[in-house]
Amino acid sequence: MRKSLLLASAAAVAASLTLAPATANAAATAQTAAKAPTKITFKASTTSSAQLTVTGRLTATGAPVPAGLPLTLQCLAVVKGIPWFTIAPRKGVKAPVTRAGGAFTFKGTTGCAHGQFRVRFAGDARLAPATSASVRDTRINAMVTGWKVSPLKVRKGGYVSFSGTLKQDPTPGRYVAFKGQRVYLIVRYKGDREWTWFARPKTDAKGHFTARWRLYKNASFAYVYYGDKTHYYDSPLKATYVSVR
Incomplete structure (x- = not known):
């Protein structure tokens, strides 16, 4: 049952792309353009016991940033071949979310010596997605x-x-x-x-x-x-x- 539904759904999507790709692309572009552009800035600091503190802000052009927007904190290790990965909070540690106005903080444990940190926002119905510039962890292992x-x-x-x-x-x-x-x-x-x-x-x-x-x-x-x-x-x-x- 599930396989047949999946195939039917895939066929419907393929048909829509075949019949009207220009229309679909135009609609997607218009939807993105309607969202307010966003930007993320942040700072990161670490302690000798591997505690990580991140403070930053999500801003939007021409639109207020509400409280409760989820953000993703990621790390890029210095080991070649390992892609960006999400720093999963430990039990009892909350993932970063915005406060009213866009400010956010995160406190947890890092496993990214010499690596780089970045923060991502997936976007929502009003605000466009954003990825911050990366910040390097300068503490030595x-x-x-x-x-x-x-x-x-x-x-x-x-x-x-x-x-x-x-x-x-x-x-x-x-x-x-x-x-x-x-x-x-x-x-x-x-x-x-x-x-x-x-x-x-x-x-x-x-x-x-x-x-x-x-x-x-x-x-x-x-x-x-x-x-x-x-x-x-x-x-x-x-x-x-x-x-x-």
């Missing part, structure tokens, strides 16, 4: 490579060693050593809920850091680079568990 915890089984009171290398990519995608930075090493003992830091080694000229910790009970370990005014933070997706024999 940072990440720890070669993270190692050894051994994973230790005698009570024995030492556990930690090491890794912190890198940054001031040139998008080209990571180099990041020296002189504090990397916090954190621990959560079995049965505890809270993480606490036990060492904060500074990276050397090659971005390398090391530390040791005496362990008396089973625990999970991780690292945190907190970032700064120009860099994003970094931490592992999963903690490393060490058991005490």
Whole structure:
């Protein structure tokens, strides 16, 4: 049933285009011309913890902009081959919509280091669609490579060693050593809920850091680079568990 209806609908559209393409194009042009031209301007800022704030305005020539118009925030990553994608708000975070007069804001999490942001308006019965100019995210990515915890089984009171290398990519995608930075090493003992830091080694000229910790009970370990005014933070997706024999 659904297939036959779809074919019938497609045939009807094809027939209308065949019989009167000029009329259809003229009607579409007239409809677009009747809508008020619109423009979007905005600014974007980020924090080291990857929080994104966008503030901007949708304006229309010769027409007021009402409250409640939905907007789409998009990102273009620096990775080649990935097209513009919508930044989906997390649970409890609202997508941007206009206030009366066209102003809008958005606060959420970004995943677009070095990428570009833009805002789009799909248009409605009175206002024409619009796409803003793009704004680049200038905050630099940072990440720890070669993270190692050894051994994973230790005698009570024995030492556990930690090491890794912190890198940054001031040139998008080209990571180099990041020296002189504090990397916090954190621990959560079995049965505890809270993480606490036990060492904060500074990276050397090659971005390398090391530390040791005496362990008396089973625990999970991780690292945190907190970032700064120009860099994003970094931490592992999963903690490393060490058991005490």
